[in-house]
Amino acid sequence: MNWDDFELNLNWDKLQLLGEGISRITYLLPSKRYVVKIPNAYLGVTHNQREARRYKELPDKPLARCRLVGPKNTLLVMEYVKPKHFRFIDESKPAWVGCIDRDQVGYNLSGKLVAYDFGQNKLSFAKRPFTRDPDPWR
Numbered sequence: 001m002n003w004d005d006f007e008l009n010l011n012w013d014k015l016q017l018l019g020e021g022i023s024r025i026t027y028l029l030p031s032k033r034y035v036v037k038i039p040n041a042y043l044g045v046t047h048n049q050r051e052a053r054r055y056k057e058l059p060d061k062p063l064a065r066c067r068l069v070g071p072k073n074t075l076l077v078m079e080y081v082k083p084k085h086f087r088f089i090d091e092s093k094p095a096w097v098g099c100i101d102r103d104q105v106g107y108n109l110s111g112k113l114v115a116y117d118f119g120q121n122k123l124s125f126a127k128r129p130f131t132r133d134p135d136p137w138r
């Protein structure tokens with residue numbers, strides 16, 4: 001493991017708090033290109049590990065690039081994503097956004113719309129009220 005890749009000799013003074021969710025606290029790394037997600041409960045470890053696994057297993061899907069790092073692979077480094085808030089009904093919203101818990105999507109530094117929180121138990125394909133799209137990832 002190369003910690004230096006991600007400036008992960010975690011220099012806490014230099015991390016910027018971006019947000020806190022139910023299971024993880026997210027900090028921006030000094031490069032401003034990556035974030036680190038620190039579990040605040042064991043559930044956060046599960047979410048980190050599921051996110052990393054999904055990213056690997058679904059390489060063609062719009063998921064933020066990420067990988068596990070740190071002690072026992074419990075931390076997650078993820079590319080920085082600028083959150084995008086879609087209205088509930090929005091013609092420009094891709095159908096797959098509705099599959100992501102609370103539409104937690106945004107633009108990565110290449111300008112691509114990707115999900116940044118996809119570690120929950122199930123991706124919620126069932127919660128797509130306004131689409132019968134057979135391919136929800138479109």
Ligand SMILES: Nc1ncnc2c1ncn2[C@@H]1O[C@H](COP(=O)(O)OP(=O)(O)OP(=O)(O)O)[C@@H](O)[C@H]1O
Pocket residue numbers: 018019020021022023024025026035037047064078079080081082083104116117
């Ligand atoms: N890749 C990212 N780039 C920028 N900000 C992010 C990124 N990932 C997460 N964040 C910010 O950090 C917050 C917490 O991260 P995240 O949503 O992954 O934690 P969580 O515990 O899974 O949250 P939830 O309560 O939604 O399940 C997000 O709401 C968002 O504001």
Ligand SMILES: [Mg+2]
Pocket residue numbers: 021022104117
């Ligand atoms: Mg979240």
